Amino acid sequence: MGERVCVGAIAGAFGVRGEVRLKSFCAQPEAIGAYAPLYTEDGKRSFTVKLGSPVPNGLSARLSGIASREEAEALRGTRLYADRDKLPSLPDDEFYHADLIGLTVLDTGGTELGRVTSVQNHGAGDLLEIQIPAKGSALIPFTLAIVPTVDLASGRVIVDPPEGLFE
Template identity: 40%
Template sequence: MASKPDLLVIGAIAGAHGVHGEAKVRAFGDPAMIARYGPFLDPAGKVIFTPKKARHSGGETVIVTFKEPVTREALIAMKGTLLHVPRAALPEPDEDEFYYSDLLGLAVEDLAGEPLGTVKAVNNFGAGDLLEILPPEGPSFYLPFTKQAVPHIDLKAGRLVANPPEAEEDEDDEARE
Protein backbone atom coordinates (compact mmCIF):
# COMPACT_ATOMS: atom_id res chain seq x y z
CA MET A 1 0.00 0.00 0.00
CA ALA A 2 1.41 3.41 -0.98
CA SER A 3 1.92 5.94 1.78
CA LYS A 4 -0.14 9.12 1.80
CA PRO A 5 1.75 12.04 0.21
CA ASP A 6 2.93 14.95 2.40
CA LEU A 7 0.49 17.62 1.24
CA LEU A 8 -0.33 21.14 2.39
CA VAL A 9 -3.52 23.08 1.73
CA ILE A 10 -2.74 26.28 -0.19
CA GLY A 11 -6.20 27.45 -1.14
CA ALA A 12 -9.85 26.71 -1.77
CA ILE A 13 -12.16 27.15 -4.71
CA ALA A 14 -14.31 30.18 -3.96
CA GLY A 15 -16.53 29.91 -7.03
CA ALA A 16 -16.62 30.58 -10.75
CA HIS A 17 -15.42 33.72 -12.48
CA GLY A 18 -17.17 34.54 -15.73
CA VAL A 19 -18.41 31.91 -18.15
CA HIS A 20 -15.16 30.56 -19.63
CA GLY A 21 -14.07 28.11 -16.94
CA GLU A 22 -12.07 30.45 -14.74
CA ALA A 23 -12.19 29.94 -10.99
CA LYS A 24 -12.00 32.27 -8.05
CA VAL A 25 -9.51 30.72 -5.65
CA ARG A 26 -8.98 31.91 -2.09
CA ALA A 27 -5.25 31.74 -1.40
CA PHE A 28 -4.06 30.66 2.05
CA GLY A 29 -0.62 32.12 1.42
CA ASP A 30 0.92 34.48 -1.09
CA PRO A 31 -1.77 34.98 -3.77
CA ALA A 32 0.88 35.77 -6.40
CA MET A 33 2.47 32.34 -5.90
CA ILE A 34 -0.54 30.02 -5.62
CA ALA A 35 -0.46 28.78 -9.24
CA ARG A 36 3.33 28.24 -9.32
CA TYR A 37 3.49 25.14 -7.14
CA GLY A 38 2.18 22.70 -9.71
CA PRO A 39 -1.14 20.90 -9.98
CA PHE A 40 -3.81 21.30 -7.32
CA LEU A 41 -4.41 17.94 -5.63
CA ASP A 42 -7.12 16.37 -3.49
CA PRO A 43 -6.24 15.02 0.01
CA ALA A 44 -5.20 11.65 -1.51
CA GLY A 45 -2.77 13.29 -3.94
CA LYS A 46 -4.91 12.96 -7.09
CA VAL A 47 -4.81 15.91 -9.51
CA ILE A 48 -7.95 18.07 -9.40
CA PHE A 49 -6.77 20.86 -11.72
CA THR A 50 -3.55 22.10 -13.24
CA PRO A 51 -3.28 25.89 -13.18
CA LYS A 52 -2.36 27.49 -16.50
CA LYS A 53 -2.65 31.19 -15.70
CA ALA A 54 -3.46 33.15 -12.58
CA ARG A 55 -4.03 36.79 -11.84
CA HIS A 56 -4.47 38.46 -8.48
CA SER A 57 -7.87 40.07 -8.10
CA GLY A 58 -7.31 41.76 -4.77
CA GLY A 59 -7.24 40.50 -1.20
CA GLU A 60 -6.85 36.74 -0.90
CA THR A 61 -8.61 35.98 -4.19
CA VAL A 62 -6.89 34.84 -7.38
CA ILE A 63 -8.55 34.19 -10.75
CA VAL A 64 -7.18 30.93 -12.15
CA THR A 65 -7.45 29.39 -15.63
CA PHE A 66 -6.87 25.64 -15.79
CA LYS A 67 -5.36 23.36 -18.42
CA GLU A 68 -8.29 20.96 -17.96
CA PRO A 69 -11.67 21.93 -19.43
CA VAL A 70 -14.10 22.91 -16.68
CA THR A 71 -17.54 24.49 -16.69
CA ARG A 72 -18.87 27.34 -14.62
CA GLU A 73 -21.42 24.95 -13.09
CA ALA A 74 -18.71 22.49 -12.06
CA LEU A 75 -16.73 25.25 -10.36
CA ILE A 76 -19.80 26.49 -8.51
CA ALA A 77 -20.46 22.93 -7.31
CA MET A 78 -16.84 22.67 -6.12
CA LYS A 79 -17.02 25.82 -3.97
CA GLY A 80 -15.11 25.17 -0.75
CA THR A 81 -12.95 22.38 -2.24
CA LEU A 82 -9.53 22.53 -0.61
CA LEU A 83 -6.54 22.60 -2.94
CA HIS A 84 -3.39 20.76 -1.89
CA VAL A 85 0.18 20.71 -3.21
CA PRO A 86 3.14 18.57 -2.23
CA ARG A 87 5.06 20.08 0.65
CA ALA A 88 8.26 19.66 -1.39
CA ALA A 89 6.88 22.15 -3.96
CA LEU A 90 6.77 24.94 -1.38
CA PRO A 91 9.74 26.97 -0.17
CA GLU A 92 11.08 26.37 3.32
CA PRO A 93 9.61 28.98 5.67
CA ASP A 94 11.86 31.75 6.94
CA GLU A 95 12.95 31.91 10.55
CA ASP A 96 9.94 32.56 12.81
CA GLU A 97 7.55 31.53 10.00
CA PHE A 98 5.68 28.25 10.08
CA TYR A 99 3.28 26.24 8.00
CA TYR A 100 0.15 25.72 10.09
CA SER A 101 0.37 21.97 9.54
CA ASP A 102 3.76 21.95 11.30
CA LEU A 103 2.16 23.36 14.44
CA LEU A 104 -0.65 20.81 14.70
CA GLY A 105 0.00 18.22 17.40
CA LEU A 106 2.87 20.11 19.06
CA ALA A 107 3.06 19.76 22.83
CA VAL A 108 2.40 23.06 24.61
CA GLU A 109 4.25 23.98 27.81
CA ASP A 110 4.12 27.09 29.95
CA LEU A 111 7.25 29.11 30.82
CA ALA A 112 7.95 26.81 33.78
CA GLY A 113 7.81 23.69 31.59
CA GLU A 114 4.41 22.54 32.85
CA PRO A 115 2.29 20.85 30.15
CA LEU A 116 -0.72 22.82 28.93
CA GLY A 117 -1.87 20.44 26.16
CA THR A 118 -1.36 20.10 22.41
CA VAL A 119 -2.06 22.32 19.41
CA LYS A 120 -5.38 21.15 17.97
CA ALA A 121 -5.89 23.80 15.26
CA VAL A 122 -4.79 27.18 13.96
CA ASN A 123 -7.66 29.58 13.36
CA ASN A 124 -8.11 33.17 12.30
CA PHE A 125 -11.49 34.68 13.03
CA GLY A 126 -10.45 38.11 11.75
CA ALA A 127 -8.29 39.44 14.57
CA GLY A 128 -5.10 37.45 13.99
CA ASP A 129 -4.00 33.84 14.21
CA LEU A 130 -5.04 31.82 17.25
CA LEU A 131 -3.75 28.43 18.36
CA GLU A 132 -6.48 26.17 19.68
CA ILE A 133 -4.95 24.25 22.58
CA LEU A 134 -6.44 20.96 23.75
CA PRO A 135 -5.51 20.50 27.43
CA PRO A 136 -5.19 17.05 29.06
CA GLU A 137 -8.57 17.70 30.70
CA GLY A 138 -11.34 20.17 30.07
CA PRO A 139 -12.35 22.26 27.08
CA SER A 140 -9.91 23.65 24.55
CA PHE A 141 -8.76 27.26 24.77
CA TYR A 142 -7.24 29.79 22.39
CA LEU A 143 -3.78 31.31 22.52
CA PRO A 144 -2.82 34.30 20.37
CA PHE A 145 -0.13 33.24 17.91
CA THR A 146 2.20 36.12 18.70
CA LYS A 147 5.85 36.23 19.74
CA GLN A 148 4.79 37.44 23.20
CA ALA A 149 2.26 34.64 23.79
CA VAL A 150 4.38 31.96 22.03
CA PRO A 151 8.02 32.93 22.65
CA HIS A 152 9.59 29.64 21.55
CA ILE A 153 8.79 26.92 19.01
CA ASP A 154 10.96 23.84 18.58
CA LEU A 155 9.60 21.78 15.69
CA LYS A 156 12.32 19.14 16.00
CA ALA A 157 11.45 18.55 19.65
CA GLY A 158 7.72 18.74 18.87
CA ARG A 159 6.89 21.44 21.38
CA LEU A 160 6.20 25.10 21.87
CA VAL A 161 6.45 27.31 24.93
CA ALA A 162 3.41 29.42 25.73
CA ASN A 163 3.06 32.54 27.83
CA PRO A 164 -0.75 32.80 28.01
CA PRO A 165 -2.11 36.33 28.45
CA GLU A 166 -3.92 35.24 31.65
CA ALA A 167 -0.53 34.40 33.18
CA GLU A 168 0.71 37.92 32.37
CA GLU A 169 -2.41 39.44 33.98
CA ASP A 170 -1.90 37.29 37.12
CA GLU A 171 1.74 38.47 37.37
CA ASP A 172 0.62 42.12 37.00
CA ASP A 173 -1.97 41.64 39.79
CA GLU A 174 0.64 40.09 42.09
CA ALA A 175 3.06 42.95 41.44
CA ARG A 176 0.38 45.51 42.41
CA GLU A 177 -0.36 43.81 45.74
Protein backbone atom coordinates (compact mmCIF):
# COMPACT_ATOMS: atom_id res chain seq x y z
CA MET A 1 0.00 0.00 0.00
CA GLY A 2 3.04 2.31 -0.08
CA GLU A 3 1.91 4.03 -3.26
CA ARG A 4 -1.63 4.62 -1.99
CA VAL A 5 -2.97 6.54 0.99
CA CYS A 6 -6.23 5.91 2.83
CA VAL A 7 -8.49 8.91 2.16
CA GLY A 8 -11.87 7.67 3.38
CA ALA A 9 -14.21 4.84 4.23
CA ILE A 10 -17.70 3.74 3.32
CA ALA A 11 -19.99 4.10 6.33
CA GLY A 12 -22.97 2.32 4.74
CA ALA A 13 -25.79 2.81 2.28
CA PHE A 14 -27.56 6.13 1.83
CA GLY A 15 -30.96 5.93 0.20
CA VAL A 16 -32.27 3.13 -2.01
CA ARG A 17 -30.49 3.78 -5.33
CA GLY A 18 -26.97 2.63 -4.43
CA GLU A 19 -25.58 5.79 -2.92
CA VAL A 20 -23.20 5.43 0.02
CA ARG A 21 -22.43 7.50 3.09
CA LEU A 22 -18.77 8.33 2.66
CA LYS A 23 -16.47 9.35 5.51
CA SER A 24 -13.70 11.55 4.16
CA PHE A 25 -10.36 11.61 5.98
CA CYS A 26 -9.21 14.61 3.94
CA ALA A 27 -8.58 18.06 5.45
CA GLN A 28 -11.22 19.38 3.03
CA PRO A 29 -13.81 16.55 3.07
CA GLU A 30 -15.13 17.24 -0.44
CA ALA A 31 -11.59 16.94 -1.89
CA ILE A 32 -11.93 13.15 -1.78
CA GLY A 33 -13.81 13.28 -5.08
CA ALA A 34 -10.79 14.79 -6.85
CA TYR A 35 -8.56 11.84 -5.93
CA ALA A 36 -10.57 9.22 -7.84
CA PRO A 37 -10.35 6.52 -8.82
CA LEU A 38 -10.44 5.27 -5.25
CA TYR A 39 -9.32 1.71 -4.54
CA THR A 40 -10.18 -0.90 -1.93
CA GLU A 41 -7.33 -1.88 0.39
CA ASP A 42 -6.54 -5.01 -1.63
CA GLY A 43 -6.63 -3.00 -4.88
CA LYS A 44 -9.07 -5.42 -6.51
CA ARG A 45 -11.83 -2.84 -6.92
CA SER A 46 -11.76 0.78 -7.94
CA PHE A 47 -14.47 3.41 -8.04
CA THR A 48 -15.07 6.78 -9.61
CA VAL A 49 -16.85 9.09 -7.19
CA LYS A 50 -19.67 11.56 -7.69
CA LEU A 51 -20.23 13.47 -4.46
CA GLY A 52 -23.69 14.45 -3.32
CA SER A 53 -24.69 16.58 -0.39
CA PRO A 54 -23.29 16.56 3.14
CA VAL A 55 -25.05 14.08 5.44
CA PRO A 56 -24.54 13.42 9.16
CA ASN A 57 -20.95 12.21 9.67
CA GLY A 58 -20.01 12.30 6.01
CA LEU A 59 -21.02 12.94 2.42
CA SER A 60 -23.49 11.15 0.19
CA ALA A 61 -21.77 9.74 -2.86
CA ARG A 62 -22.39 7.60 -5.88
CA LEU A 63 -19.65 5.07 -6.63
CA SER A 64 -19.26 3.58 -10.09
CA GLY A 65 -20.62 0.04 -10.36
CA ILE A 66 -22.86 0.32 -7.29
CA ALA A 67 -26.52 0.38 -8.31
CA SER A 68 -28.52 -0.91 -5.34
CA ARG A 69 -28.85 -0.35 -1.62
CA GLU A 70 -27.74 -3.95 -1.03
CA GLU A 71 -24.51 -3.44 -3.01
CA ALA A 72 -23.84 -0.20 -1.13
CA GLU A 73 -24.51 -1.79 2.25
CA ALA A 74 -22.17 -4.70 1.41
CA LEU A 75 -19.33 -2.14 1.19
CA ARG A 76 -19.87 -0.85 4.75
CA GLY A 77 -16.51 -0.49 6.48
CA THR A 78 -14.49 -0.60 3.26
CA ARG A 79 -11.52 1.77 3.39
CA LEU A 80 -10.80 3.71 0.22
CA TYR A 81 -7.31 4.55 -1.02
CA ALA A 82 -6.04 7.10 -3.53
CA ASP A 83 -2.85 7.03 -5.55
CA ARG A 84 -0.24 9.09 -3.71
CA ASP A 85 0.60 11.15 -6.81
CA LYS A 86 -2.99 12.50 -6.91
CA LEU A 87 -2.69 13.94 -3.40
CA PRO A 88 -1.47 17.50 -2.87
CA SER A 89 2.05 18.09 -1.61
CA LEU A 90 2.22 19.24 1.98
CA PRO A 91 4.14 22.05 3.69
CA ASP A 92 7.38 21.05 5.41
CA ASP A 93 5.74 20.77 8.83
CA GLU A 94 2.81 18.54 7.77
CA PHE A 95 2.83 14.81 7.05
CA TYR A 96 0.52 12.11 5.80
CA HIS A 97 -0.14 9.58 8.55
CA ALA A 98 0.94 6.80 6.18
CA ASP A 99 4.39 8.40 5.97
CA LEU A 100 4.87 8.34 9.75
CA ILE A 101 3.89 4.71 10.34
CA GLY A 102 6.95 2.47 10.47
CA LEU A 103 9.46 5.22 11.25
CA THR A 104 12.15 4.47 13.83
CA VAL A 105 11.80 6.52 17.03
CA LEU A 106 14.98 7.88 18.63
CA ASP A 107 15.35 10.03 21.72
CA THR A 108 17.34 13.27 21.63
CA GLY A 109 20.48 11.32 22.63
CA GLY A 110 20.18 8.96 19.67
CA THR A 111 18.92 5.91 21.60
CA GLU A 112 16.40 3.87 19.65
CA LEU A 113 13.10 3.66 21.52
CA GLY A 114 10.88 1.80 19.05
CA ARG A 115 8.74 2.31 15.94
CA VAL A 116 5.66 4.32 15.09
CA THR A 117 2.78 1.85 14.68
CA SER A 118 -0.15 4.23 14.26
CA VAL A 119 -1.26 7.84 14.35
CA GLN A 120 -4.41 8.45 16.36
CA ASN A 121 -6.58 11.47 16.97
CA HIS A 122 -9.24 11.47 19.65
CA GLY A 123 -10.14 15.12 19.23
CA ALA A 124 -7.32 16.92 21.03
CA GLY A 125 -4.59 16.49 18.42
CA ASP A 126 -2.57 13.72 16.84
CA LEU A 127 -0.89 11.05 18.97
CA LEU A 128 1.90 8.77 17.80
CA GLU A 129 1.64 5.20 19.04
CA ILE A 130 5.16 3.91 19.62
CA GLN A 131 5.80 0.16 19.87
CA ILE A 132 8.58 -0.34 22.40
CA PRO A 133 10.35 -3.72 22.20
CA ALA A 134 9.66 -5.91 25.25
CA LYS A 135 7.65 -3.13 26.92
CA GLY A 136 4.46 -2.69 24.90
CA SER A 137 3.42 0.63 23.46
CA ALA A 138 3.10 4.28 24.44
CA LEU A 139 1.21 7.25 23.06
CA ILE A 140 2.97 10.57 22.68
CA PRO A 141 1.51 13.88 21.53
CA PHE A 142 2.62 14.75 18.00
CA THR A 143 3.68 18.29 18.85
CA LEU A 144 6.80 20.23 17.94
CA ALA A 145 7.87 20.28 21.60
CA ILE A 146 7.76 16.48 21.94
CA VAL A 147 8.59 15.49 18.34
CA PRO A 148 11.02 18.18 17.20
CA THR A 149 12.33 16.27 14.17
CA VAL A 150 10.65 14.16 11.50
CA ASP A 151 13.17 12.92 8.94
CA LEU A 152 11.26 10.96 6.30
CA ALA A 153 14.36 10.53 4.12
CA SER A 154 16.19 8.75 6.97
CA GLY A 155 13.07 6.95 8.18
CA ARG A 156 13.17 8.32 11.72
CA VAL A 157 11.65 10.71 14.20
CA ILE A 158 13.42 12.30 17.13
CA VAL A 159 11.34 12.59 20.30
CA ASP A 160 11.86 14.47 23.54
CA PRO A 161 9.28 12.62 25.66
CA PRO A 162 8.04 13.69 29.07
CA GLU A 163 10.23 12.30 31.84
CA GLY A 164 9.37 8.72 32.80
CA LEU A 165 7.25 7.91 29.75
CA PHE A 166 9.56 5.24 28.35
CA GLU A 167 10.86 3.84 31.66
